[in-house]
Amino acid sequence: xxxxxxxxxxxxxxxxxxxxxxxxxxxxxxxxxxxxxxxxxxxxxxxxxxxxxxxxxxxxxxxxxxxxxxxxxxxxxxxxxxxxxxxxxxxxxxxxxxxxxxxxxxxxxxxxxxxxxxxxxxxxxxxxxxxxxxxxxxxxxxxxxxxxxxxxxxxxxxxxxxxxxxxxxxxxxxxxxxxxxxxxxxxxxxxxxxxxxxxxx
Numbered sequence: 001x002x003x004x005x006x007x008x009x010x011x012x013x014x015x016x017x018x019x020x021x022x023x024x025x026x027x028x029x030x031x032x033x034x035x036x037x038x039x040x041x042x043x044x045x046x047x048x049x050x051x052x053x054x055x056x057x058x059x060x061x062x063x064x065x066x067x068x069x070x071x072x073x074x075x076x077x078x079x080x081x082x083x084x085x086x087x088x089x090x091x092x093x094x095x096x097x098x099x100x101x102x103x104x105x106x107x108x109x110x111x112x113x114x115x116x117x118x119x120x121x122x123x124x125x126x127x128x129x130x131x132x133x134x135x136x137x138x139x140x141x142x143x144x145x146x147x148x149x150x151x152x153x154x155x156x157x158x159x160x161x162x163x164x165x166x167x168x169x170x171x172x173x174x175x176x177x178x179x180x181x182x183x184x185x186x187x188x189x190x191x192x193x194x195x196x197x198x199x200x201x
Contacts, residue, residue, distance in 0.1 A: 011087025022106035030114045037113035041169040051174025054160050058179045072145045079142050085191035096184040104177025111136045112172050129158045
C-alpha cells in the first residue's frame, strides 16, 4: 500500500478542524455577500424524512460504483482507500458520525447556504445552481471523474434543498451527512478486512 501522506494519528482531528473551519468561511463569505448562511436552515420533521430518503439513491450509486471495474472508477476507490482508510479505521462509528455531521453541516452552509444563493441572485436559479456546484466539484477534485461526480451530487443536493413547500437547508445537510457516514463505514470495513488479510499493510 502507498505511504500515507498525512500522519494517520492526526488525520481525524485535522479533518474535523478543517471541516469546522468551513463554517467560518461560510460566515465570512456570507458577510461579504450580505447572505446569512443559516437563513434557510430550520428544523422540520418532513425535511429530516426527505433527507433520509434522499440519501438512498446516492448510497445506492456508491454501492454500484464499487462493482464497476472501469479504470477511472477503480482509481477513485484506490485514492479514497489509501487516504481515508489509514486515518479512520481505528475510530468508532460514533466518531465517524461526528466527522460526517461536521462535514455535512459545514459544506452545505458554505455551498448551498451561501455560494448557491449568491450566484442565483446574480445569474438566476439554474445558472446559480450549476455554477455553484461546478465549484463544489472542483473543491472535491480527487480525480477528474470524482470532480464530475461531486458536481452532479452537488446539483442533486441543491435541488433537494428546494424539495417540498419551502427551501430548507436541513434536507441537503441530512443527505450529505448520512451519505458521508455510510461511505465512511463501508470504507473502514473494507480497510479493516484488508488489514486482517494482510497485517503487514
